[in-house]
Amino acid sequence: AAGVIQSPRHLIKEKRETATLKCYPIPRHDTVYWYQQGPGQDPQFLISFYEKMQSDKGSIPDRFSAQQFSDYHSELNMSSLELGDSALYFCASSLDKGTGGTDTQYFGPGTRLTVL
Amino acid sequence: AQSVTQLDSHVSVSEGTPVLLRCNYSSSYSPSLFWYVQHPNKGLQLLLKYTSAATLVKGINGFEAEFKKSETSFHLTKPSAHMSDAAEYFCVVTPPGYSSASKIIFGSGTRLSIRP
Numbered sequence: 001a002a003g004v005i006q007s008p009r010h011l012i013k014e015k016r017e018t019a020t021l022k023c024y025p026i027p028r029h030d031t032v033y034w035y036q037q038g039p040g041q042d043p044q045f046l047i048s049f050y051e052k053m054q055s056d057k058g059s060i061p062d063r064f065s066a067q068q069f070s071d072y073h074s075e076l077n078m079s080s081l082e083l084g085d086s087a088l089y090f091c092a093s094s095l096d097k098g099t100g101g102t103d104t105q106y107f108g109p110g111t112r113l114t115v116l
Numbered sequence: 117a118q119s120v121t122q123l124d125s126h127v128s129v130s131e132g133t134p135v136l137l138r139c140n141y142s143s144s145y146s147p148s149l150f151w152y153v154q155h156p157n158k159g160l161q162l163l164l165k166y167t168s169a170a171t172l173v174k175g176i177n178g179f180e181a182e183f184k185k186s187e188t189s190f191h192l193t194k195p196s197a198h199m200s201d202a203a204e205y206f207c208v209v210t211p212p213g214y215s216s217a218s219k220i221i222f223g224s225g226t227r228l229s230i231r232p
Contacts (some may be wrong), residue, residue, distance in 0.1 A: 004159075042206060042222035043160070090159060104150070105220075107160035 002027055004108035006091050012114045013081050021076040021111045025093030031055065032074040033105060034066060035090040043090055049074055050096055081115045088112050118143045120209045122223035130231045135179075135194040137226045139207035142188060149190045150208040151181055154225075160206065166190060177201070202230045 005024040013019050025032050031050045035043035036059075045058035049068035060066075063081075068074045078085060089112075092105035123138040141147060148167045152160040164175025171183045181192045190207060207223040 006159075042225055045220060088157075092160075104162060104165055106162065107152070109159040110157075112157070 004091055004093050004106055006089075006108040006111050008111060009109065010112050010114075012116065014116055015081060015083060017081050017115075019078045019081060019113060021078070021089055021091075021113070023074045023076070023091030023093075023108060025072050025074070025091075026106055029093035029095050029106075030072065031094045031096050032068055032072065033092040033094075034060075034074070034076050035092065035107075037088040037090060037110070039087075046076070078113075083115050086113060086115045118147065118209055118211060118219070118221050120207050120221050120223040122205075122207050122226045124226050125224065126227045126229065128229040128231060129197050131199055132196050135192070135197045135201065135228065137192040137205050137207075137228065139190045139192065139223060140188055141190060141207075141209045143209060143211065145211050146185075147209045147211055149181075149183060150210075151175065151179070151190075151192050152206045152208060154204045154206065156203070163192070163205075197228075197230050199230050199232070202228055204228075 007022045033048040034046040036046055037043040046060040047066050048056045052068045064078050066076045088110045090107050090110045092107045094105045119142045121140045129135055146168055150165045151163040153163050154160050163179050164173045164181055166173045166183045174180045179194045181190055183190050204225045204227050206225050210220045
């Protein structure tokens with residue numbers, strides 16, 4: 001079965017640079033979530049989108065922004081990168097309950113961002 | 117308010133012996149409960165979920181979990197550990213009927229090690 005695709009898998013950036021992470025949800029899934037997982041930590045929710053609209057916001061820094069496109073893929077844009085942004089960034093997708101889905105989130109393999 | 121507590125940060129068992137990963141939750145409502153597994157440098161894979169149907173939930177790779185409301189527990193078990201089970205395991209709780217990701221609570225994770 002098709003899974004969530006994230007690209008790139010690894011990314012190395014310098015401080016103050018920008019980065020763009022991409023997420024392609026499971027086909028027919030209408031909701032996308034972004035999480036940040038620091039070393040040895042559990043995933044922290046950043047932001048989510050339902051039908052291309054922001055549906056919820058967590059601990060996402062103002063330097064980060066995200067959007068969901070008409071084909072339901074999502075991009076997380078990160079500017080003025082800091083050393084502390086080094087982490088594993090996960091995308092998850094689900095089919096919203098309102099459209100007959102459940103609250104089960106399916107996670108992608110993650111993008112490992114290293115800021116030097 | 118919701119919370120989830122994984123009682124052990126690290127569990128080590130011998131190959132072929134039973135596995136028990138403990139999770140306790142606190143929720144004002146009957147929650148949905150999940151177990152995810154994360155292998156090193158990999159994404160989160162859904163092992164199983166409880167959504168108020170059967171209290172004993174069977175998942176992939178021989179894992180199962182039992183929802184015990186009286187004990188507010190959702191412990192993960194497997195009769196016989198395999199070397200490939202070595203990974204980090206996360207217990208996750210979400211309120212029922214609510215798809216907002218900011219209400220999803222991750223446990224702190226339990227690292228499972230398997231001794232040959």
